[in-house]
Amino acid sequence: MPRPRPLSGFPEFLPSQRAVELAVIDSLRATFELHGYASIETRSVEPLDELLRKGDTSNEVYVLRRLHADADDADAGVGLHFDLTVPLARYVLEHAGKLQFPFRRYQIQRCWRGERPQEGRYREFTQADIDIIGRDELPRDADAEVTTVMAEALSRLPLPPVTLAINSRKLIEGFYLGIGAPDPQAVITIVDRLDKVPAEQVKQQLISDAGLDDEQADQCLRLASISARDNSFVAQVRALGVQHDLLDTGLDELSAVIEGCGSVRSDRFEVEASLSLARGLDYYTGTVFEIYMVGFEFLKSVGGGGRYDALASDGKNTYPGVGMSFGISRSLVPLMSRGLLTADRKVSSVVLVALTDEESRGAGDAVATTLRANGVPCEVAVSAQKFGKQIRYAERRGIPFVWFTDAGGGHEVKDIRSGEQVAADPATWAPPSEDLRPRVVSTSSTPRSTSETEINQ
């Protein structure tokens, strides 16, 4: 068999990189659970018509077909989900009778999207979502809660600091109505291009495609230029002199969210009202979010979300919600392929139990069993080579400790990083707690990609 070729857009981690991903997932889980969120996973497939109904992703859906399918197969016309929001809406409707509302759930799962692979955009990727879903009503506080929980979760990750940009669809829609725009949705779509297209060009499109006059277009650009890390944005908007009830509601709601998450600001997490933000998806009806990694803005957002007054509806009940998703692959793959993020070992073992000779294998196994009973991951040497070779075996894997047992039953353990070797009792010895699992090593400098860290993207 020739050496297999990587598949573009389907990144895959080496064991030390996977250790980082697992540490990130465990940390996210822990924070979500501290806030009472329940884990769910959904099936990977949804009916094609459901997938195609949402948003602008119809080109990107992967359709599934059994190699020898019958025409009337139950799974004809299904595709892989491209996000975790469409499946959540379906899950809530399907299981509504067995769920408790407000329903707080987290979901960390793979998604598939057939878009052109590039750094930060993959055809198979893992993302972490949290949402709060109400039945018929959902308190306003939920927006700030979701922000706070995600802020706490992201602050604890071994990543660069993140910025959460927040806006309110009501605020901008109210503003566009207030200036007399004939089609606010058209304005939103055009203003959303400000990060790709020069302002002057956006202005021309507002005039030609959204039916605005010169002054109305300028007002839209003035609004979009406002950003602030506190509620000073309110006065800036008021200074533009536009009046509309929906604008007032939007200003109030956005202020409440910015205030509500004041406690989570730190040097690892910044919140910013950003009035150019719109997010194209038309199911958002209130607060909208985008997450950026500081220093990695070229990746565009590594997460986002918002409020939807009707995630789903079954005629009898409507399910409003607010949620946010974080792109695990989108943030980790670029960091790891640059060598900025790795783990200090390739195996889970903390200890290699060395063998003096093949006859001592039974004694070695007994040491390992005792260590494991105390929760210490370990492995026994494959063969009784010279100690130097056994130590190099540990070094190559990043195993920090080597255990020696002498013929008289005495035990010593060596930290091969420092060279320190001390007497130890297998029944009581434990490594420093930070050595129990692979340590995540993150650097803020930019080493070049090496063959060791390279990831097929």
Added chain:
Amino acid sequence: MPRPRPLSGFPEFLPSQRAVELAVIDSLRATFELHGYASIETRSVEPLDELLRKGDTSNEVYVLRRLHADADDADAGVGLHFDLTVPLARYVLEHAGKLQFPFRRYQIQRCWRGERPQEGRYREFTQADIDIIGRDELPRDADAEVTTVMAEALSRLPLPPVTLAINSRKLIEGFYLGIGAPDPQAVITIVDRLDKVPAEQVKQQLISDAGLDDEQADQCLRLASISARDNSFVAQVRALGVQHDLLDTGLDELSAVIEGCGSVRSDRFEVEASLSLARGLDYYTGTVFEIYMVGFEFLKSVGGGGRYDALASDGKNTYPGVGMSFGISRSLVPLMSRGLLTADRKVSSVVLVALTDEESRGAGDAVATTLRANGVPCEVAVSAQKFGKQIRYAERRGIPFVWFTDAGGGHEVKDIRSGEQVAADPATWAPPSEDLRPRVVSTSSTPRSTSETEINQ
């Protein structure tokens, strides 16, 4: 939107059931890591020609196609993996230069197989695999190691006891060669049907299709009837009077495995030499395993594996391995849909912080923040309803504790299961450690399926 219909073969868990699955996955992970196994995940897709080359699953592969695919797309001709062995072989070859051998890995991931859905057989399912892969050589001990690790892992799960049936392909092939069978592989294929077809019919097929005479066929059936929980099978085989070098090797190897995992026998885990076992897949070359759940033998095996002298080869190196996989969905879905296995809550919160009135929300949030800082998952009541209603809110979710704060700043916590209410300090209070996560509740009786536990299969 009408209520969505479940998709046959794609089971999905309610939050309390997912809590059980998560507990099972966490427990498996912990055991695998104690033995030094590294986690990996592979991409979900493999080239179609790789998938079709292996075994008898060509009818069951799901092919992927982008809705608007270009003819020369990089991901044309890929399908979803149907197990974790084919991807492991490809992963080892692709990344061999960056892996350390022997390579111990565990992999807990979804697979897809388009077979007819029935209880225990799903179109989308999660399985947990461990394997040890060597480069050019792999010590014999590896077979017993894999058995021991899987035994430890399964013994710790909240499942019925399991039996591991073991055989050796060398033993049966050597035996068939020893009696002069012209085509040992044909004999293996026919004897493998003994669990579905009456012995007399198998005998006739051995004569008509595998070219055996009456006495040779009887000898094959006598061998297949041997099973033992210790090495007494050796004497039983010897008593049949057949001689062959490969038979001797097989007897030695199987004895070593049975002896090597003697330490893991318990009332939760039994090991049995079972000489009728063959496993159809032709890449197994030595030890073969099947896992059965006691009382659920009608599910057939819930796991299996074996030794392969050449999992993969790139011309320069050959990679022998031994591994075992356990079907998480295959075992959990039947238990949960019978109501034999569930969790005692639907959310991760241990505590509901009750509110006296809306003005006390700030104080409630402060209690919650303090509890979370001590690692106690909790949530604050959605609104300041009557305490009775807030307690019922907790009851419906299975949250065991409700926290009350009075106007003077005094705190009390109530265990709503016992009714006991005591004074408590949010800075130091902690629940019993077994309440920190949802408790798995397993019953050995057979309650009928209820609408609450029902799972679409």
